[in-house]
Amino acid sequence: MGQGTQNGDRPLEIAGRTFRSRLILGTGKYRSNEDMVRAFAAADVEMVTVAVRRVDLDRTKEEGILYHLDPEQVFLLPNTAGCYTAEEAVRYARLGRAAGISDWVKLEVIGDQTTLLPDVAATLEAAGTLVAEGFKVLAYTNDDLITALRLEDAGCAAVMPLASPIGSGLGLVNPYFIREIKRRLSCPVIVDAGVGTASDACLTMEQGVDGILMNTAVAEADDAPRMALAMKLAVVAGREAFLAGRMPRREVAVPSSPRAGMLA
């Protein structure tokens, strides 16, 4: 895509930073780091998420992600994935910030091991703490409007409702609530998690949301770089379709060719 805007669309802006791509990718679960790097190039992403974990002291050849990604080229968004309490998430967020790249964090507080659905009370608590500490908080949440509104009120830079559970690939299960969240919030709404393939991404963007964050759909595709390209195109297509304004749904057929001028 060209220069930031196209056909009158504004670039995605979060916490004063602009992105020409509305697609954010995770860095987990790729078959190889080479695959991941090629996927990011194919998708032309500007922001990717990373996790904070202990260095493996017994396998020092196990390299951190920074050996494969240049923070000058792609903006790194540290997450708090795997945290089950507000306190734990705050600790991980601080560690991520101490890496010295930015004060942004993808806040994620999980409430259930089976569904990986968010603990919204703990998420709100952690969001309040982190915003007070000057973090730019992008908060993963469920598709509940009230929680989304409260996260915005808490000062989150973006609210990120799920399409469906993390890593499920079930696609957008609740388009109505996602639309409603987008309608009611002023901050950017990024749909995070659940997208399985390009049509899911397209349908999600058609709801009018500001962007999509995904990981597994690309990383677990047979050909990750190719799926990354498909996702890039789907996000653009869905955004353009939203901006274009779709025709109404009718439960009757309407001919596309004129009736007039038919042979007698």
Added chain:
Amino acid sequence: MSFRGTSLEDGVEMAAQDGMAVMVNGEERRCATGVTVAGLLEELGLHPRMVVVERNREILERERYGAVEVQPGDALELVHFVGGG
């Protein structure tokens, strides 16, 4: 090198006893008394720019790695960025 009245093995053991026990990433390790955080990272083959150090639940600023000495019983967490969504 030999030690008067002791075997080499005893000497090595004594040197180890001279060190101190610290917790690094949840595991007990022995390290030399007076070693700085920077020294410990070097010993572990870790690049200071690639890790974040938490010492007794408090983040240690990178600029202080060279100045701060590891104390007996310290709990250190050495973390870095890995792939995640």
